[in-house]
Amino acid sequence: MENYLRVRGMHDILPGEVSKWYFIERVLTETVNIYGYKEIRTPIVESRSLFERSIGSESDIVSKEIYAFKDRKGRDIALRPEGTASVVRAFIESGMSTEKRVFRLYYYGPMFRYDRPQKGRYRQFYQFGVELLGGKDPFFDGEVVVMLHTIAKKLKIPKPYFLVNTLGCPQCKERYSGIIKDYFSKKVDHLCNDCKKRITSAPLRILDCKNSGCKKMVSDAPVISDLLCNDCQEHFKKFEEYIKVNNVPYKIDFHLVRGLDYYTRTVFELYVEGEENALAAGGRYDTLVQQLGGPDIPAVGFAIGMERIVNLIEYNTPAKPFFYLACIGEIAKLKGAAIINKLREEGIIIETDYEIESLRAHLKTANKTGARWCIIIGEDEIKKNEMIVKDMLTGKQLDISLDDYINKTKELLKC
Ligand SMILES: [Zn+2]
Ligand SMILES: [Zn+2]
Structure with a gap:
């Protein structure tokens, strides 16, 4: 008889663990509800091109990790590797994007990436995310960070802190990208093979490379703060003021870029002391709605990695007597x-x-x-x-x- 095992990179959540998931899910949904967020449920399956267009076809997520296949009619289909692209697609398709107001949406569910499995990292993993669509004020950026900090406190995550940065508006980002390109072009021999390609396709992504040799050079790379336009400087300053006044612990990391193409201006990641990987991450993406065929609508959001939280927090069920x-x-x-x-x-x-x-x-x-x-x-x-x-x-x-x-x-x- 054949023994059936889990497919590599997949995991079961067994009955003994489920109560912890319930607890986290409850904290997340209750908190975002207080901030006015409404749930949206989108399909797991989308057109592959949606992710190429939004996350970027050169990104690791799309070029190396996507679960993509053809359906029986030959359509190019992909299992969603993240939630934002689907939410924006639904936001446009449903007509929500034609209403002139701020939408606060949240989603929850499995995502899929053909990544190297490691402890707490799976090929099917769960993300809880929020998207605030239609707000360009830097206080909106501040609000989502404060909300994420509140979630971390409610989950009793030990010593959470944020890394924050700005990527600037599309013009600033473009200019910075050129400077980074020049900087690394002189050091091309020392870059990893992926980064050699990134010099022409997506230079900013070199800043996000996990290769230790690349990382060393990144620490001396030029920073964006020196060349931001006035509006971008002002935006980042106001964002900082908002999180300061709400006592959010944070550090500025001028090389924080995130691995997705769509971010503009504010980006942030949530960490705990002593952990290498971020628990949650997000930022502003002012051009994505338009890029996916919608009107010019700014947006900001984040996603939380559920497995990371599950591994991090203690939760002992007070089981109901029966x-x-x-x-x-x-x-x-x-x-x-x-x-x-x-x-x-x-x-x-x-x-x-x-x-x-x-x-x-x-x-x-x-x-x-x-x-x-x-x-x-x-x-x-x-x-x-x-x-x-x-x-x-x-x-x-x-x-x-x-x-x-x-x-x-x-x-x-x-x-
Ligand atoms: Zn700018
Ligand atoms: Zn590299």
Whole structure:
């Protein structure tokens, strides 16, 4: 017989871990709801060209890591590697982009990248992200960073801090890109093979290279702050003021660029002390809506890597106490069939095993499941119109009348 295993890079989230995911998901959705965000659900499958156009066809995500294939009609399809492109596509397609107001949207779901699997990094991974569309004021950038900081605090992430930078408007970005190109052109021999190509296709991405040789040269590379236009300087200053007044811990990293083409002006990443990878990242993307065929609408957002958060935080479930039902004999079993569903209708958690015959085996199973109480019904109990409730912690038993068992089991849950 063949053994089936997970496909490389994929992972299961087992029942014991799910409560932690629920907890994080609840903190995320409740927090962004307070800030006025509404959920949007887009498909996992999109046209491949959507990601080429938005993230950039030269980016690692699109050139190396995308899960792309042809469907049965020969359409070029891709599994989404990130959420922003899909949200912007839906924003335009649905007509939301024609309303002249700010939209605050959030999304949650699996993303796919054919990346090298490492601890906490998978080829199917979950992202929670927000997109604020239609706001160009730097205070919007500040607000999303403050919201992300609030999330980090609510999740009790130890010592979170932000790296922030600006990439400038398209004109500043273009100028900076030229300067970076000149700078690295003189050092081309020392660059990794990927970066050699990046010099012509996307010079700014050299600043994001993980190769240690490239990294060294990046630290001496020119910074954008020296050549920003007045508007871009002003934008970054106001953004800083907003996060300062809200006590967000941050450092400026003038070489922070992010690996996606669509960012303009503010970019940021959320870190914790002692961790190499960012927990969340985002920025402003003022040209993307137009680039994807919509009107000229500025936007800013971020995405959180769920697996990173799951690995980082401690969460011990205060499991809800529940009952186990042990019925012995045919008559008791039938009576039990009605009782168990009455209790469930009342919202009381209770389980049983219909195949077990003996009390001993029932009690063993009740123990394994972790039930707090075991309800026992046998022929004697039926005759007396009673049930026995055994406290699995103390071993104490009490008799409860079958005329009043719903209220009595509810009382037990309160103590
Ligand atoms: Zn500018
Ligand atoms: Zn490199």
